[in-house]
Amino acid sequence: MRREIVVGFDGSPQSRTAVEWAARECRTRRTELTVCHVWDGPHAEREAAITGQVRRLAGRTLIEGVELAERLLPGRSVRSIMARGNPGPELASLSRAAEMLVVGCRGLGGVAGLLLGSVSAHVATHALCPVLAVRPADPASPPSPGNIVVGVDGSACSAAALRFALGHARLHRLPVHVIHARKDTWPQPGWEVERWLAEAVASLSGDHSGVAVTAGAVSQLPLPALLARSRQARLLVVGSRGLGRVRARVLGSVSQELLHRASCPVAVVKQHD
Structure with a gap:
């Protein structure tokens, strides 16, 4: 093939x-x-x-x-x-x-x-x-530290985005930072959110040993949180849609905004059956 x-x-x-x-x-x-x-x-x-x-x-x-x-x-x-x-x-x-x-x-x-x-x-x-x-690099921007930022929300698309980010990081020998941004209050305390992220990373990183992965949750809307982190990222990875858009035929609003406004290249990953 x-x-x-x-x-x-x-x-x-x-x-x-x-x-x-x-x-x-x-x-x-x-x-x-x-x-x-x-x-x-x-x-x-x-x-x-x-x-x-x-x-x-x-x-x-x-x-x-x-x-x-x-x-x-x-x-x-x-x-x-x-x-x-x-x-x-x-x-x-x-x-x-x-x-x-x-x-x-x-x-x-x-x-x-x-x-x-x-x-x-x-x-x-x-x-x-x-x-x-x-997009072409801005000569006035400081050099990127070279990490990959991936946004996750628990959806199948974000799992696919995480899988792609880990594979890309392994090939290019780059660290990965996984972020979950959500403005409304979670029913779980903060340490449980961190544990949920750690389990999600561990479940997908078996074939990507050697990749340095950090994860964290922030109490912030996804778009501004990811835009801020794109200023210091080599690549930003997101799913094509998030939770609540199982049969959506349009690109998720956050992913679409990131394509036009992120300071670094953006990879959009779709989940397929």
Whole structure:
């Protein structure tokens, strides 16, 4: 079975960062890389000449992304896909055979752009693999200490997020901090909440020995708690939805806000049967 990471590329700085992250993951996970550019040219009623010109521009953009990936992965073949249509559904359809889907935040708009302001939320909702949303690093920001922060709430999705975070940490030799944030008062005292978190980590960390894991509960709403911790994190991992959204067809509100507002890359993980 082909193991690959798919990355969306539109020529923007954000998508170039996405290719860099995807190439790094390919080296670490020893997978293949597919660079995809989605374009939406003139409709059928418009002139064929305009359609051809837009397609040529899209082809040049795709070549730029592939050449970048090949420089980052010397000696490795890079697969390329150019599709016409809505970027969100097109990228989500490629997730069926992917180990990870990587997109940039705030992609270019317009005819040839990958509308990643909305695409990131769409693929995080509908992709069948973990989605990693990245943005270029801010030169003014202090260096990250290099930990992975994962938000949990006891749901199946947060368990999947914890499993992904532990696996990612093992591959990259990074520590993990597990956080449960909830503003309302728990019926259990604080030490029982800490024990619940410790048991959740222990139940999933058997195959990830050697990963340094810390866990804690905070009396704070999840969004501000995770946003604050994203400023010092290498990666923030969350489930696609939390408790109470068992059959939800939309991305959880916290996950969606984190995609656009977190200071570090965000991985959104979905629980599958």
